[in-house]
Amino acid sequence: MSEEREKSWSEEELQNLIAQSAEEQPIPDSLLPEQVVERLKEEQKATQKKAGKKRSRQILHLTEAAAAIALVAAIGGIGIRMISSGTGNMSGMASYDMANTAESANESSCEAASAQSADGTGTVSETETFSSADMLGYHVASDYEEIYELIQQNQAEISIIYDSGYSGGEVDIAEEGSDSIADSVALGSTAQVEHSQTNVQQEGVDESDVAKTDGSYIYQVLSDNTLAIIDIRGDKMALSAEITPDAKLLDTVEEIYVDGNRLYVVGTRTDAGLSSYDTDDGPYYYSGYEVSTVLLTYDITDRQNPVQLGSYTQDGSYYTSRKVGDYIYLFTRNDLYNSCFDDVMEAIPCVQEQPVPCSSIYISEHAYTDLVISSVNTVQPEQSADQMMILDDFSSIYMGTSAIYIYKSAYVDAQSMTHIMKFSYEDGTFAPVAAALVRGSITDTFAISENQGMLRVLTTDWSAAEEVNQLYILDEQMQQTGVIDGIAEGESVYAARYIGDIAYFITYRNMDPLFVADLSDPSNPVLLGSAAISGFSDYLHVYEDHLVLGIGYETDESSYVEGVKLVMFDVSDPLNPQVVTSCVLGQASGTSADRDYKSILVDAEKGIIGFLTESWSEAYSCDYRLFTWNGEAFLEEADIPLSKEGQYDQSVMDTRGLYAGDTFYLVSSKSVVSYDMAHDFAKVDELNYSK
Amino acid sequence: MEERELVKRAKKGDVDAFGRLYETVYKKMYRYALYTLKNSHDAEDAVSETVTDAFASIKSLRSEETFSGWIFAILANKCRHRMKDYYRMRLEDVLEDEEAGESQSILSKSGAYESDWNRNKEAYHDVREAFFALKEEERIILGMHIFFGYKTREIAAQLSMNENTVRSRESRALQKLRSRVKPDD
Numbered sequence: 001m002s003e004e005r006e007k008s009w010s011e012e013e014l015q016n017l018i019a020q021s022a023e024e025q026p027i028p029d030s031l032l033p034e035q036v037v038e039r040l041k042e043e044q045k046a047t048q049k050k051a052g053k054k055r056s057r058q059i060l061h062l063t064e065a066a067a068a069i070a071l072v073a074a075i076g077g078i079g080i081r082m083i084s085s086g087t088g089n090m091s092g093m094a095s096y097d098m099a100n101t102a103e104s105a106n107e108s109s110c111e112a113a114s115a116q117s118a119d120g121t122g123t124v125s126e127t128e129t130f131s132s133a134d135m136l137g138y139h140v141a142s143d144y145e146e147i148y149e150l151i152q153q154n155q156a157e158i159s160i161i162y163d164s165g166y167s168g169g170e171v172d173i174a175e176e177g178s179d180s181i182a183d184s185v186a187l188g189s190t191a192q193v194e195h196s197q198t199n200v201q202q203e204g205v206d207e208s209d210v211a212k213t214d215g216s217y218i219y220q221v222l223s224d225n226t227l228a229i230i231d232i233r234g235d236k237m238a239l240s241a242e243i244t245p246d247a248k249l250l251d252t253v254e255e256i257y258v259d260g261n262r263l264y265v266v267g268t269r270t271d272a273g274l275s276s277y278d279t280d281d282g283p284y285y286y287s288g289y290e291v292s293t294v295l296l297t298y299d300i301t302d303r304q305n306p307v308q309l310g311s312y313t314q315d316g317s318y319y320t321s322r323k324v325g326d327y328i329y330l331f332t333r334n335d336l337y338n339s340c341f342d343d344v345m346e347a348i349p350c351v352q353e354q355p356v357p358c359s360s361i362y363i364s365e366h367a368y369t370d371l372v373i374s375s376v377n378t379v380q381p382e383q384s385a386d387q388m389m390i391l392d393d394f395s396s397i398y399m400g401t402s403a404i405y406i407y408k409s410a411y412v413d414a415q416s417m418t419h420i421m422k423f424s425y426e427d428g429t430f431a432p433v434a435a436a437l438v439r440g441s442i443t444d445t446f447a448i449s450e451n452q453g454m455l456r457v458l459t460t461d462w463s464a465a466e467e468v469n470q471l472y473i474l475d476e477q478m479q480q481t482g483v484i485d486g487i488a489e490g491e492s493v494y495a496a497r498y499i500g501d502i503a504y505f506i507t508y509r510n511m512d513p514l515f516v517a518d519l520s521d522p523s524n525p526v527l528l529g530s531a532a533i534s535g536f537s538d539y540l541h542v543y544e545d546h547l548v549l550g551i552g553y554e555t556d557e558s559s560y561v562e563g564v565k566l567v568m569f570d571v572s573d574p575l576n577p578q579v580v581t582s583c584v585l586g587q588a589s590g591t592s593a594d595r596d597y598k599s600i601l602v603d604a605e606k607g608i609i610g611f612l613t614e615s616w617s618e619a620y621s622c623d624y625r626l627f628t629w630n631g632e633a634f635l636e637e638a639d640i641p642l643s644k645e646g647q648y649d650q651s652v653m654d655t656r657g658l659y660a661g662d663t664f665y666l667v668s669s670k671s672v673v674s675y676d677m678a679h680d681f682a683k684v685d686e687l688n689y690s691k
Numbered sequence: 692m693e694e695r696e697l698v699k700r701a702k703k704g705d706v707d708a709f710g711r712l713y714e715t716v717y718k719k720m721y722r723y724a725l726y727t728l729k730n731s732h733d734a735e736d737a738v739s740e741t742v743t744d745a746f747a748s749i750k751s752l753r754s755e756e757t758f759s760g761w762i763f764a765i766l767a768n769k770c771r772h773r774m775k776d777y778y779r780m781r782l783e784d785v786l787e788d789e790e791a792g793e794s795q796s797i798l799s800k801s802g803a804y805e806s807d808w809n810r811n812k813e814a815y816h817d818v819r820e821a822f823f824a825l826k827e828e829e830r831i832i833l834g835m836h837i838f839f840g841y842k843t844r845e846i847a848a849q850l851s852m853n854e855n856t857v858r859s860r861e862s863r864a865l866q867k868l869r870s871r872v873k874p875d876d
Binding site for chain 1: 711772816824865870
């Protein structure tokens, strides 16, 4: 690889090149200084007329410096930071029983935590630290005032750094939310026609999406914040109903669930405006906005006349949701940095207008984001079954079939670690179980997976001189039972997938080894074999028992990306996995596979593989690519252009491929087009949304 | 007029003084927004909102701070909020504008590639393409470095990240770019 270096730009050349490429981009007129000044003058006039103080959750309000300094001094080394002492051996992991502490936490946890912080700078051993009552850096809030003060403190802390800052923690932003992936899930028993399911992260845990089908109808989110129900029972498609939710309830439709005769709509509502209030120095202006996430339930027994049954509101921006059985779980986040609260209760997010109970709020020393989780029993769509909140850095979630795992990157003595909390959610009721700290970062949404109560976590440690990967197995109490460490030094995890007791994963530096690991003995997980191929896969899908599909990129010998690549691995002999075949799409420069697993359609029964590609080679283009697998090779069935005339258009990334029976449907916010899968994907019908 | 005086006036509500301060940073702001958000319409909105908020809250700018560092921080926060995967915003507005024949898409802006701006045309195009293909966090980190001129330490402070992590992510991002953009032979 070193020989090829000559052909590359140096870091400095690259940076200059990027800067120059930006300089030649025209700056919109509206941002020219004279125009901005004019606009501000107009706004100044307009807002000076208004008076009166307005409450707002998200406003840009920056703390006074003097107060800020005093408050920062008051923040001790509570929680995660104290773990940093005496943790010389980072190859291990630690776990901590949260359930016991949570029960006794109401009064004592605060004291325990602060007592710990007092000597947190000493030589506390790892085990001693974790046996304290602070739940590995968290404790249950003693009262709302404690939460309020913590938020104020953390705001002050950031404003010392820059006065306005990034409120998140150690985050792989691109890995968040919609970036996780998929299999198939049983929805209900209403459909007689076999049909596609949303590609979900965890089998048995449904996820909302922008388009769904039950075999008889397609349900989809349209771009203008309405929903459409399309009758696909005949060859000719017909619009059954359009639903436009009351704008007072919801102004942006995000995603939907369909279950029998119920349609669940997840959306958000933003209340915004420029406001001002009087201070001693004259009026104080701010732009404020308040974001809520809303779940609307519709009875769609009559597909032509959907009836709204209930609405449910939870404070915060929509992060993600899941559906298991009769319960829908909503995950919302509030970014606390830019928030200003006039009183304690204003700082506490509400679910159906009730503040999250203090005893269900878990706090750490980092109060930059609150993550609110509530469960809704769909039988009573306006009632919250349970709620909880985590006040912390930016965290991600993984929902297995028995527990919700909330994880975040943490840094301990410049060592990258992942902190994982486990909560059970049986029948919509949340209960803390345990927490663990493992080495490295979770770099792929599918790298964390639960199977029969055991959690498997594959991480990459970037902080070492050479990147190194490890696979942990944790038992139900988050105690480590086994580990494979020292995997693929110098490479990092690009994609992962678990099926039963087997783990498949891709690491990459300049080749793409697919590793197969046997996890059937939790105390002795073992690497079985690997298969190398050029390029790398960003997404893995267990296609059939012995076949694993990879979607990723082809690279040449010096790691230059040459195009999007499909590869099929034969893993029937796990000790000796083989590449069956691969296929390179040279004209495509990116795929949706690494960003949005829900955009992928893989169905072994139908033998189809569909996903989106993007290309910037001439003009911009986004295409839906459809392949079939005939047992030996990938056959390209269709390449359907979605973007128009080279125009970049992010909304086309919400295009989905669905099927019902032998018909394939390409569903976008502009149209639905049907194709006959039994006859070479010949176009059957097209339904356009006139707008 | 020196910056301190301009800030003082702006704090009293002098829009023109604010405009003079803004003039020194708006190009960098726009480029950062464009390269992190990948879309000129969003970039324009982000800068525009930043201006509104910055003017409204300029009283909180402390004397030891620079105007540029302060407004960059507000912008960085705005951009992060607009990242699709973060707030899952939809872009109907962009579509409507395009239908109205006012496409602001930087990749299709008519004339953007027609002029004979220079022989580096292809390289610029390639590097932009490769930059846009980076993960959001990578674009943020590189963008802060390249367009704001931030040092690793400052980026780490902004993102509440460990300095070593920023360094390793940045180098990984550059490595990715290097693998996707070839110099002409």
